[in-house]
Amino acid sequence: MNLLQWKLLPLLTVIASIFVVFYLQHLSENKCSLLPYKHYWITSKRIVTPQGVISGAVEINEGKIVSIVKEEERHGKIMGAHVVDYSDAVVFxxxxxxxxxxxxxxxxxxxxxxxxxxxxxxxxxxxxxxxxxxxxxxxxxxxxxxxxxxxxxxxxxxxxxxxxxxxxxxxxxxxxxxxxxxxxxxxxxxxxxxxxxxxxxxxxxxxxxxxxxxxxxxxxxxxxxxxxxxxxxxxxxxxxxxxxxxxxxxxxxxxxxxxxxxxxxxxxxxxxxxxxxxxxxxxxxxxxxxxxxxxxxxxxxxxxxxxxxxxxxxxxxxxxxxxxxxxxxxxxxxxxxxxxxxxxxxxxxxxxxxxxxxxxxxxxxxxxxxxxxxxxxxxxxxxxxxxxxxxxxxxxxxxxxxxxxxxxxxxxxxxxxxxxxxxxxxxxxxxxxxxxxxxAWAPDEExxxxxxxxxxxxxxxxxxxxxxxxxxxxxxxxxRGQLVYEDKHAPAACGTPILAH
Ligand SMILES: NC(=O)NC(NC(N)=O)C(=O)[O-]
Ligand SMILES: [Zn+2]
Ligand SMILES: [Zn+2]
Missing domain, CATH: 3.20.20.140 (Metal-dependent hydrolases)
Incomplete structure (x- = not known):
């Protein structure tokens, strides 16, 4: 009996922890977005802003644009952050x-x-x-x-x-x-x-x-x-x-x-x-x-x-x-x-x-x-x-x-x-x-x-x-910062009705 217990215990612990990990992953999974994070940067050589087209990066946090930096000002700023790079594609x-x-x-x-x-x-x-x-x-x-x-x-x-x-x-x-x-x-x-x-x-x-x-x-x-x-x-x-x-x-x-x-x-x-x-x-x-x-x-x-x-x-x-x-x-x-x-x-x-x-x-x-x-x-x-x-x-x-x-x-x-x-x-x-x-779109792609x-x-x-x-x-x-489409749609429909007030 004792022997059986000693053998089963580690096994049960492993099974239980697998369940916990899956459960937590499920909780944190954002069905509204194909991206797993809320704070990240989008980079591209062609970002279309009201001040003109720039090469640089757009910082996004909690659904809003929080900063925009030009390529030459960018160094160091996005180190260690999540980056989605669109290189030559237009970010519009x-x-x-x-x-x-x-x-x-x-x-x-x-x-x-x-x-x-x-x-x-x-x-x-x-x-x-x-x-x-x-x-x-x-x-x-x-x-x-x-x-x-x-x-x-x-x-x-x-x-x-x-x-x-x-x-x-x-x-x-x-x-x-x-x-x-x-x-x-x-x-x-x-x-x-x-x-x-x-x-x-x-x-x-x-x-x-x-x-x-x-x-x-x-x-x-x-x-x-x-x-x-x-x-x-x-x-x-x-x-x-x-x-x-x-x-x-x-x-x-x-x-x-x-x-x-x-x-x-x-x-x-x-x-x-x-x-x-x-x-x-x-x-x-x-x-x-x-x-x-x-x-x-x-x-x-x-x-x-x-x-x-x-x-x-x-x-x-x-x-x-x-x-x-x-x-x-x-x-x-x-x-x-x-x-x-x-x-x-x-x-x-x-x-x-x-x-x-x-x-x-x-x-x-x-x-x-x-x-x-x-x-x-x-x-x-x-x-x-x-x-x-x-x-x-x-x-x-x-x-x-x-x-x-x-x-x-x-x-x-x-x-x-x-x-x-x-x-x-x-x-x-x-x-x-x-x-x-x-x-993000590719203007020359047919x-x-x-x-x-x-x-x-x-x-x-x-x-x-x-x-x-x-x-x-x-x-x-x-x-609003959620990647709703990239070859496929995000699993959940999380658009918001916009009402004037
Ligand atoms: N009932 C309609 O959807 N009409 C529409 N039909 C068109 N444009 O042919 C429109 O906007 O006028
Ligand atoms: Zn119409
Ligand atoms: Zn009409």
């Missing part, structure tokens, strides 16, 4: 995509928070701001915003803010709008034409004026889908309706640039109230997804010159594609306003580079592949909306680099300015005190978006970039 502020439709809750079979935020993480997008429609019910009240926040709990891989909806039902009800804004909506969004969603009706200019006066108090923006359908369609539009619905040109003719121009012209009658000393000072109007680089853009430039508080975004697809590229029946490219001709695309690039267009967004607006009607290829009946979220960065870079755009300009358009519009003071730049929201490429949006078959070669490969994505 995480993208802030202020225009996505994640369709959750209510239509999560179209996209959903888990798949949409995984696609964002894989694409270097560290913050999303979700549109108030295509989810069900639409986000037009405090109650419906709470449904969104609840649905996001434990299901988002990047940080996520929410726009509220300005609709006829709440536009004249300042109390309801204030409750929606107090509950954390970063601003409001409205449509000047039918949205395609029954519980998200369009607003007229009076509704918009009312909305702006409430927003002024909160200093938050109104984003507008700026297309106005004329009350009597022109004869060419009626003729076009009889044309082949599979032809892209048939669809294009149904939404001419004059719709965008008419909307912006109307908007400018109320944006003058946002000037200093005006009745809506503090409010800001943002023109969503500009496609027309002609008269519509001229009107926006004029308003800016007069001191109206206005800004404008365009989207990756207007910069990457033109009418000439879209094959008949390929309804993946149907969106509103539509993708126009090559000359228009070139003018959009010029306007961006000259600073007349302020920022970029994806307007990722997926649906079920069945509703894209890829079989019949009917452009007039298919769902309007482009699926692109994961390729924001690579697609814009692939086209930008051919035009001499700098990496710093890209950071301005994709991070700094959208963060500012959404009021996200801790996002949008690699700077001391900000969240450590960072993407890849094919095909069946073998891991696409994380729910329905890869409707991705606008399927079948294309892109450059600018995302290597790693950090959200």
């Amino acid at each position: 502020p995480g993208l802030v995509d202020i225009h996505v439709h994640l369709d959750d809750p209510g239509r999560s079979e179209w996209e959903g928070f888990p798949s949409g935020t995984k696609a964002a993480a894989a694409g270097g997008v560290t913050t999303l701001v979700d549109m108030p429609l295509n989810n069900f019910p639409s986000t037009v009240s405090e109650e419906t915003l709470k449904l969104k926040i609840k649905a996001a709990e434990g299901r988002i891989y990047v940080d996520l803010g929410f726009w509220g909806g300005l609709v006829p039902e709440n536009a004249f009800n300042a109390t309801a709008l204030e409750r929606l804004l107090s509950a954390g909506a970063l601003g409001l969004k409205s449509f000047m034409c039918p949205s395609g969603i029954n519980d998200f009706p369009m607003t007229n200019i009076t509704h918009i004026k009312e909305g702006l006066s409430v927003l002024a108090k909160y200093k938050r923006p109104l984003l507008v889908h700026s297309e106005v359908q004329p009350s009597s369609p022109s004869s060419t539009q009626l003729e076009d309706m009889q044309d082949d619905p599979r032809s892209y040109l048939t669809y294009l003719a149904t939404r001419p640039p004059s719709w965008e121009e008419a909307a912006v012209r109307e908007l400018l009658t109320v944006t003058k109230n946002t000037r200093p000393g005006g009745p809506a000072e503090g409010a800001h109007l943002h023109v969503a997804h500009l496609s027309d680089s002609g008269s519509t853009l001229d009107l926006i430039k004029e308003a800016k010159r007069h001191g109206d508080s206005v800004s404008v975004e365009t989207c990756t697809h207007y910069l990457a594609f033109s009418e000439e590229d879209i094959k008949d029946g390929d309804t993946r490219f149907k969106c509103a306003p539509p993708i126009r001709d090559k000359a228009n695309k070139e003018k959009l690039w010029e306007a961006l580079m000259e600073g007349h267009i302020d920022m970029l967004s994806s307007d990722h607006s997926p649906t079920l592949p069945e509703l894209k009607l890829l079989d019949s290829g009917d452009f007039l009946k298919a769902w309007g909306g482009i699926s692109s979220l994961q390729f924001d960065l690579s697609a814009t870079w692939s086209h930008a680099k051919k035009r001499g755009v700098t990496i710093e300009q890209l950071a301005l358009w994709w991070s700094e300015r959208p963060a500012k519009l959404a009021g996200l003071d801790l996002k949008g730049a690699i700077a001391i005190g900000k969240h450590a929201d960072i993407v 890849f094919d978006v095909d069946d073998k490429f891991p696409i994380h949006i729910k329905h890869p078959s409707i991705s606008a970039y399927m079948g294309m070669k892109l450059s600018g490969k995302v290597l790693a994505t950090f959200v």
Whole structure:
């Protein structure tokens, strides 16, 4: 008996200590991050900061950027610390995509928070701001915003803010709008034409004026889908309706640039109230997804010159594609306003580079592949909306680099300015005190978006970039210091809902 005890005791001790070690390891394992530490440095020869591109190191602790040192000042400072080295790769502020439709809750079979935020993480997008429609019910009240926040709990891989909806039902009800804004909506969004969603009706200019006066108090923006359908369609539009619905040109003719121009012209009658000393000072109007680089853009430039508080975004697809590229029946490219001709695309690039267009967004607006009607290829009946979220960065870079755009300009358009519009003071730049929201990417690395490429949006078959070669490969994505993506995603979804207060 004694002998047996003496033999068993060391064995039991060994087994017990193995259990203790495993248990402790499990406790300390951070499922939110693919990195085991919270205090570390990221080094690279190309770190994009608001002061320019530097070679050096960024110190991260407890989710924030705590110091930035240039290569020549670095020696000794990071000795003995944990270092993640990206050498020649670009270390860039995480993208802030202020225009996505994640369709959750209510239509999560179209996209959903888990798949949409995984696609964002894989694409270097560290913050999303979700549109108030295509989810069900639409986000037009405090109650419906709470449904969104609840649905996001434990299901988002990047940080996520929410726009509220300005609709006829709440536009004249300042109390309801204030409750929606107090509950954390970063601003409001409205449509000047039918949205395609029954519980998200369009607003007229009076509704918009009312909305702006409430927003002024909160200093938050109104984003507008700026297309106005004329009350009597022109004869060419009626003729076009009889044309082949599979032809892209048939669809294009149904939404001419004059719709965008008419909307912006109307908007400018109320944006003058946002000037200093005006009745809506503090409010800001943002023109969503500009496609027309002609008269519509001229009107926006004029308003800016007069001191109206206005800004404008365009989207990756207007910069990457033109009418000439879209094959008949390929309804993946149907969106509103539509993708126009090559000359228009070139003018959009010029306007961006000259600073007349302020920022970029994806307007990722997926649906079920069945509703894209890829079989019949009917452009007039298919769902309007482009699926692109994961390729924001690579697609814009692939086209930008051919035009001499700098990496710093890209950071301005994709991070700094959208963060500012959404009021996200801790996002949008690699700077001391900000969240450590960072993407490391290889600008010269090319890849094919095909069946073998891991696409994380729910329905890869409707991705606008399927079948294309892109450059600018995302290597790693950090959200508040947590490595959420590097070839794979972190095990847990630890993104945070962002609420305004
Ligand atoms: N209901 C939508 O998602 N609409 C969207 N559709 C597009 N852009 O084609 C949009 O933002 O207008
Ligand atoms: Zn829109
Ligand atoms: Zn949209």
